Amino acid sequence: xxxxxxxxxxxxxxxxxxxxxxxELAGLYRDCSMLTFEGQKxxxxxxxxxxxxxLPFATCKHQISTLDCQPSAGGVLVFVSGALQVNDEKHxxxxxxxxxxxxxxxxxxxxxxxxxxxTGIFYVQNDIFRLIYV
Amino acid sequence: xxxxxxxxxxxxxxxxxxxxxxxELAGLYRDCSMLTFEGQKxxxxxxxxxxxxxLPFATCKHQISTLDCQPSAGGVLVFVSGALQVNDEKHxxxxxxxxxxxxxxxxxxxxxxxxxxxTGIFYVQNDIFRLIYV
Numbered sequence: 001x002x003x004x005x006x007x008x009x010x011x012x013x014x015x016x017x018x019x020x021x022x023x024e025l026a027g028l029y030r031d032c033s034m035l036t037f038e039g040q041k042x043x044x045x046x047x048x049x050x051x052x053x054x055l056p057f058a059t060c061k062h063q064i065s066t067l068d069c070q071p072s073a074g075g076v077l078v079f080v081s082g083a084l085q086v087n088d089e090k091h092x093x094x095x096x097x098x099x100x101x102x103x104x105x106x107x108x109x110x111x112x113x114x115x116x117x118x119t120g121i122f123y124v125q126n127d128i129f130r131l132i133y134v
Numbered sequence: 135x136x137x138x139x140x141x142x143x144x145x146x147x148x149x150x151x152x153x154x155x156x157x158e159l160a161g162l163y164r165d166c167s168m169l170t171f172e173g174q175k176x177x178x179x180x181x182x183x184x185x186x187x188x189l190p191f192a193t194c195k196h197q198i199s200t201l202d203c204q205p206s207a208g209g210v211l212v213f214v215s216g217a218l219q220v221n222d223e224k225h226x227x228x229x230x231x232x233x234x235x236x237x238x239x240x241x242x243x244x245x246x247x248x249x250x251x252x253t254g255i256f257y258v259q260n261d262i263f264r265l266i267y268v
Contacts, residue, residue, distance in 0.1 A: 034204045034205075036202045036204060036213075039200070039202065041204075065266075066173070066264050068170045068173065068262045068264065070168050070170060070175075070260045070262065071168075072207070072259065072260045073206070073207030073208065073209070073259075074207065075207070077260050077262070079170075079262040079264065081264050081266050125206065125207075126204045126206045126211050128202045128204065128211070128213040130200050130202065130213065130215055132199075132215050132266050
């Protein structure tokens with residue numbers, strides 16, 4: 001399978017989950033996962049999910065502009081940039097709600113010793129999120 | 135030594151080298167290094183250096199806004215965002231020359247089997263560069 005297609009499918013799934021049901025992101029992190037969110041370091045899938053589900057907006061929508069990936073250390077390195085729209089803002093200030101962001105994820109292959117017939121399943125090992133201010 | 139301080143020193147060194155003598159970046163990549171520059175994939179330190187030294191501007195200056203790092207797969211994962219000013223533009227359009235960018239480097243410890251007394255020396259294993267358009 002084309003590695004780029006696998007990563008694109010993962011990223012599409014990640015943001016669809018983020019935008020529609022953040023609590024389900026729990027399935028994409030592990031105890032060993034790390035998130036750095038706007039400079040705040042958070043360790044472990046449970047803490048990461050707690051952080052992401054507590055972000056102070058009711059709705060959000062990620063618009064991906066670029067997606068790059070490279071094989072790295074037995075996993076895949078992914079860099080995503082795009083814009084983030086929160087709370088369905090429709091008034092004139094909505095453009096200030098569309099914020100460029102940079103997201104980096106180090107995706108590692110999940111351990112398959114429990115399900116050896118499956119391949120191409122990922123979890124997020126490292127995750128760095130930053131809003132980009134111009 | 136504080137890992138964050140080591141990474142900051144490396145990043146400062148990387149951009150000082152980039153802005154003052156791009157050819158010397160060759161010392162920071164290896165044959166196994168990969169660069170994705172604005173979507174173009176380039177393999178190997180020699181090809182990467184050739185690409186970086188051929189970028190079509192006489193001078194450039196990186197202004198770092200954020201720097202994040204995490205330990206990952208025996209190395210360090212680094213995400214830098216900031217602005218890039220090229221050709222010392224001083225006229226009114228200079229602000230259009232200051233371009234937000236996102237850079238991700240996967241830094242791995244260099245092999246020290248030849249110099250076992252040295253520690254904390256890095257090379258760039260993976261490098262993804264993107265200009266961020268608002």
